[in-house]
Amino acid sequence: MWHNDFPALAALAARGITYLDSAATAQKPAALLLALQTYLSQGVANVHRAGYRLADEVTTAFEACRDEVATFIGAAQRDEIVFTRSATEAFNLLAYALEPQIQAGDELLLSPLEHHANLLPWQQLAARRSATLVWLPITASGHIDMTAASKLFNPRTKLLAVTQLSNVLGTVQPVRELCALAEQHGALSVVDGAQGIVHGTVDVRALGCDFYVFSAHKLYGPDGLGVLYGRHSLLSQLPPWQFGGEMVQQVSRASASFQAAPLRFEAGTPPISAVLALRASLAYLRALDRSAVAAHEAALLQHLKDGLDQRAGVRRLGDSDAALVSFVVDAVHHADLAQLLDEQGIAVRSGQHCAHPLMATLGVAGSTRVSLSLYSQDADLERFFTALDNALALLQEEPTP
Amino acid sequence: MSLPAAAQQVLNLLQQSPSFEGRNRALLQLGNQLPSFASERRNEQDLVHGCDSQVWLRCAQQGTALHFSASSDARLIRGLLACLLLRANGLTAAELAHVDWPDWLTQLGLKQQLSPSRANGLNAVVQRVLALSRAT
Numbered sequence A: 001m002w003h004n005d006f007p008a009l010a011a012l013a014a015r016g017i018t019y020l021d022s023a024a025t026a027q028k029p030a031a032l033l034l035a036l037q038t039y040l041s042q043g044v045a046n047v048h049r050a051g052y053r054l055a056d057e058v059t060t061a062f063e064a065c066r067d068e069v070a071t072f073i074g075a076a077q078r079d080e081i082v083f084t085r086s087a088t089e090a091f092n093l094l095a096y097a098l099e100p101q102i103q104a105g106d107e108l109l110l111s112p113l114e115h116h117a118n119l120l121p122w123q124q125l126a127a128r129r130s131a132t133l134v135w136l137p138i139t140a141s142g143h144i145d146m147t148a149a150s151k152l153f154n155p156r157t158k159l160l161a162v163t164q165l166s167n168v169l170g171t172v173q174p175v176r177e178l179c180a181l182a183e184q185h186g187a188l189s190v191v192d193g194a195q196g197i198v199h200g201t202v203d204v205r206a207l208g209c210d211f212y213v214f215s216a217h218k219l220y221g222p223d224g225l226g227v228l229y230g231r232h233s234l235l236s237q238l239p240p241w242q243f244g245g246e247m248v249q250q251v252s253r254a255s256a257s258f259q260a261a262p263l264r265f266e267a268g269t270p271p272i273s274a275v276l277a278l279r280a281s282l283a284y285l286r287a288l289d290r291s292a293v294a295a296h297e298a299a300l301l302q303h304l305k306d307g308l309d310q311r312a313g314v315r316r317l318g319d320s321d322a323a324l325v326s327f328v329v330d331a332v333h334h335a336d337l338a339q340l341l342d343e344q345g346i347a348v349r350s351g352q353h354c355a356h357p358l359m360a361t362l363g364v365a366g367s368t369r370v371s372l373s374l375y376s377q378d379a380d381l382e383r384f385f386t387a388l389d390n391a392l393a394l395l396q397e398e399p400t401p
Numbered sequence B: 001m002s003l004p005a006a007a008q009q010v011l012n013l014l015q016q017s018p019s020f021e022g023r024n025r026a027l028l029q030l031g032n033q034l035p036s037f038a039s040e041r042r043n044e045q046d047l048v049h050g051c052d053s054q055v056w057l058r059c060a061q062q063g064t065a066l067h068f069s070a071s072s073d074a075r076l077i078r079g080l081l082a083c084l085l086l087r088a089n090g091l092t093a094a095e096l097a098h099v100d101w102p103d104w105l106t107q108l109g110l111k112q113q114l115s116p117s118r119a120n121g122l123n124a125v126v127q128r129v130l131a132l133s134r135a136t
């Protein structure tokens, strides 16, 4: 179906590689390549420093992407969108900019599902401010337990930081309900949309979150670019965290005054070509029938789950709702499986998936993760299962003494 | 310098079976011959960093000859470790310094087979073998 829109897939197929690691980073649509080619070959210029027409044109195109992103996630205003270098940088930005609001004894609510990107900045913030991390329990299926969660909110709760879609389990989290609880208790809410935005329509106002973060590269866009959405009333009050060109109004030898959000958070030359490339990816995605995409991904996910469940000794972790599944195999080490799958041209993620606390919670040393995207096909899964069977035939054989 | 008998056996085994199945079956079999120690005897200082899965490595001396042993939970990794240690064991530190490790892996047909990250892991093990041998 859509796989013809992604030129790299043919190149990978020619090398015998089946790409099932889109949750790590996605292949790029031809529209993105064209946008980059056009921009880089027609003459580049820096943004927001106009004075000549070429720079104005580039600035206009750059800022148009901010509008695209705002529309894509349902933001109320374009100036609620900040471009960062990655999702990781956006979390770090928040953890510094929110620091003055966190006092000793305050509680930050996190789930054990969090990617290190949405954990370590808060862990460091808690250490700087003598605040406490409080953990939302998860159920056996890998969902945040709402009954238990509702009891953990209290007047000391200052911040909730949760993932919308687990990058390890593929479980969709009750983010809207959690953000509502946060609001009731006067806590800020941060949603990690790095995986969620790829597999469903996002409306930040319907979610009711204060901040929403994602990375362009997982959303069929370029790497080196992340997005931070911040509710205007909050974002406009936050102090800058990095300093340099572009983010200033006036500078003297002794002091400086800063631009309003979002530019005050975009110190230095931004990743201009990446922003223009993201604009092309978003335009490509908007032109798709996203319910057809969702149906396609749901059918693939079912195929994947059924296939895994049919194989002896294979155990899925949690019960995935979307696009990716992690599994372990009895008496088979994930590193051995990774090696044999790689030898057969299957690109899947193996290990701890940047989520060490989750792996500890689940009591596993590591797992194998298969992740899907809109360009994945049943044939990819068939090749994966054949390779898996070959690998397990070797690894599940009784060791010869 | 002639190959130690155990290393010659590793070479024969892997050269006989160049197919995906044959090679990996051979590696699993070699894993059982890995000079090893029990998981209870693992400790932080023997842990080799840079491997995909955790590997612990130790060195003992008998006269001037060195004897390495390793521990890992992954069976194929144990096989790969055996390929290295069965080549290294019984040599002196001076002899070890002259082994051409990339060439050894090429001879075994593993060079092409290993992903760069696994090759880096094995390289980390080789570096630790050499460091331990220099420390004796």
Ligand SMILES: Cc1ncc(COP(=O)(O)O)c(C=O)c1O
Pocket (backbone or CB within 6 Å): A023, A024, A086, A087, A088, A089, A115, A117, A118, A163, A165, A166, A167, A192, A194, A195, A215, A217, A226, A354
């Ligand atoms: C759920 C989740 N959050 C955050 C990130 C971090 O994204 P990036 O490495 O692009 O900053 C990832 C990437 O793997 C992720 O899966």
